[in-house]
Amino acid sequence: MLFDSHTHCDYSTDSSMNISEAIRAARKANVGMIVTEHWDYDYPTNPYAFLFDVDDYFKQFNVYRSDSVLLGIEVGMQKHTVSKDEALIKAHPFDCVIASMHCVNGRDLYEPNSYKGITKAEAVQEFLEDSIANVRLYRDFDIFGHIDYICRYMPYEDQELYYEEFPTLWDELFKLLIDGGKVLEINTRRLDSLKAIETLQILYQRYQQLGGRYISLGSDAHYKEHVGRRMAVAKKMADDVSLVPVYFQDRKMKIMEE
Ligand SMILES: [Zn+2]
Ligand SMILES: [Zn+2]
Structure with missing residues (x-):
C-alpha cells in the first residue's frame, strides 16, 4: 500500500477536513495516511495560529490509529525555536x-510582502541558505x-526551481539531509504541472546521485478531495530516479509495499 505521509x-487551523473524512478519502484512494498537523512556533503573522493541544490530539485521535492511519506532526523550522520544537517532539x-x-529569516513565505524588493534569485538563495x-x-x-x-507563493514570472542556478547550495542541503539520515519528500501539490515535474525531477535525481536512497510521498x-492525490505520479518519479518510497511508523522507517 502506498502511504500519503503528509x-x-x-488540529491544523487552515485545514477544511476532519479526520473521519480524511480516512474515508484515504480508503477510497487505497492509500495509508499520516496525519501531520501544523506546528509553527512564533509564526510571523500570528504567533499562535499554527499551534495546537498535542495531548488532546493524541487523546482524540488515538481511536483512529492503526497500521494504515498514523499520527505525526509537521514542524515549521525557525532557527530561534529549535530547542522548543525538539522538546515538543521528544515529549510525544x-x-x-x-x-x-x-x-x-522570520518572514512568512506565504506572504507577498516577504518578496518585496528582492529578485527571484535573491529569494531562492535566501530560501536555500536558511534551509x-x-x-x-x-x-x-x-x-x-x-x-x-x-x-507556490513567490510572485515571479517563472516559479520553478532550477538546480543549475544554485548547485552548491542544493548539494549542501541534500548532503546534510543524507548524512543526517533524513528523507526527502515528493510533495504532490504541484505535480499537475509538467514543468514542475521536470524541474523537480532534476533535484530528486541529484539527491539520489549524492547518496539519497529514500523518499516519502505527501x-x-x-x-478531503486531495488525500492521496497524484500518488501514482510521485511514485513514478521516485521509480525513475531509483528512490525507494518509505513512510514512518513509531519513528521507524518502513518501505512502502505496492
Ligand atoms: Zn503541510
Ligand atoms: Zn508545510
Missing part, C-alpha cells in the same frame, strides 16, 4: 515528524517537507 486535519509519541520551511541553516540545527525529524514550497491535503 495530511492536515482538525509521534509516528512521523516532517520538518518544513514555511518562513525564511541549510535550519537543517544544521534541527536533529530530531524524519522527513524534510516540500522542497518546492516557495514555488499530498499536503487540507481538503
Whole structure:
C-alpha cells in the first residue's frame, strides 16, 4: 500500500477536513495516511495560529490509529525555536515528524510582502541558505517537507526551481539531509504541472546521485478531495530516479509495499 505521509486535519487551523473524512478519502484512494498537523512556533503573522493541544490530539485521535492511519506532526523550522520544537517532539509519541520551511529569516513565505524588493534569485538563495541553516540545527525529524514550497507563493514570472542556478547550495542541503539520515519528500501539490515535474525531477535525481536512497510521498491535503492525490505520479518519479518510497511508523522507517 502506498502511504500519503503528509495530511492536515482538525488540529491544523487552515485545514477544511476532519479526520473521519480524511480516512474515508484515504480508503477510497487505497492509500495509508499520516496525519501531520501544523506546528509553527512564533509564526510571523500570528504567533499562535499554527499551534495546537498535542495531548488532546493524541487523546482524540488515538481511536483512529492503526497500521494504515498514523499520527505525526509537521514542524515549521525557525532557527530561534529549535530547542522548543525538539522538546515538543521528544515529549510525544509521534509516528512521523516532517520538518518544513514555511518562513525564511522570520518572514512568512506565504506572504507577498516577504518578496518585496528582492529578485527571484535573491529569494531562492535566501530560501536555500536558511534551509541549510535550519537543517544544521534541527536533529530530531524524519522527513524534510516540500522542497518546492516557495514555488507556490513567490510572485515571479517563472516559479520553478532550477538546480543549475544554485548547485552548491542544493548539494549542501541534500548532503546534510543524507548524512543526517533524513528523507526527502515528493510533495504532490504541484505535480499537475509538467514543468514542475521536470524541474523537480532534476533535484530528486541529484539527491539520489549524492547518496539519497529514500523518499516519502505527501499530498499536503487540507481538503478531503486531495488525500492521496497524484500518488501514482510521485511514485513514478521516485521509480525513475531509483528512490525507494518509505513512510514512518513509531519513528521507524518502513518501505512502502505496492
Ligand atoms: Zn508545510
Ligand atoms: Zn503541510
